[in-house]
Amino acid sequence: MNVEIKGIHLEITKNIQDYLDAKMPRLDFAQDLIVDFMLNLTREKNLFKVEATVNFRWGATTHLGVESFDLNQGIDEFFDKLEAKIEKEKSKIKEHHKKKEIVKEEE
Numbered sequence: 001m002n003v004e005i006k007g008i009h010l011e012i013t014k015n016i017q018d019y020l021d022a023k024m025p026r027l028d029f030a031q032d033l034i035v036d037f038m039l040n041l042t043r044e045k046n047l048f049k050v051e052a053t054v055n056f057r058w059g060a061t062t063h064l065g066v067e068s069f070d071l072n073q074g075i076d077e078f079f080d081k082l083e084a085k086i087e088k089e090k091s092k093i094k095e096h097h098k099k100k101e102i103v104k105e106e107e
Contacts, residue, residue, distance in 0.1 A: 001027075001034045010043040019072060023079050030086045033057060041071070050078040056089060 005012060005020060020039070027034070035055045042049040051065035064081055068074030 001031055002036045004036070004038045006038070006040050008040055008042040010041050010048075012041065016041070016071070019075060023075060026079050026083060027086070030090070033086065033090065048074050050074045052078070052082065054082070054085075058093060060089060062089070 003024070005017075007016075027037070033056055035057050037052060037054055039050070039052045042051065046069055047067055048069070048071045049065060049067050050071075051063070053061065053063050055061050062085055064078065064085060066074050066078040066081060068077060
């Protein structure tokens with residue numbers, strides 16, 4: 001998994017990087033499913049945006065985002081949302097494979 005973290009109007013300090021590093025193990029279950037993970041942290045006045053584009057190995061791409069007044073809380077909410085999205089994509093692929101197997105058995 002290629003990980004790219006970028007700050008827009010925000011410097012990625014050691015504290016922010018450490019916090020993100022502590023959250024990344026939450027994605028270990030999807031390590032082999034994700035090809036690229038591009039995370040953008042944006043600061044607009046008092047509002048922080050945590051957005052990412054995720055490219056899956058089967059060609060699907062998804063874009064997720066969260067807005068929060070607290071950066072750490074926004075990162076937490078984002079990872080919760082991301083985990084749910086990965087599980088949803090994973091179940092879509094499993095369903096697709098099940099349907100293929102059923103069609104092959106009927107033939």
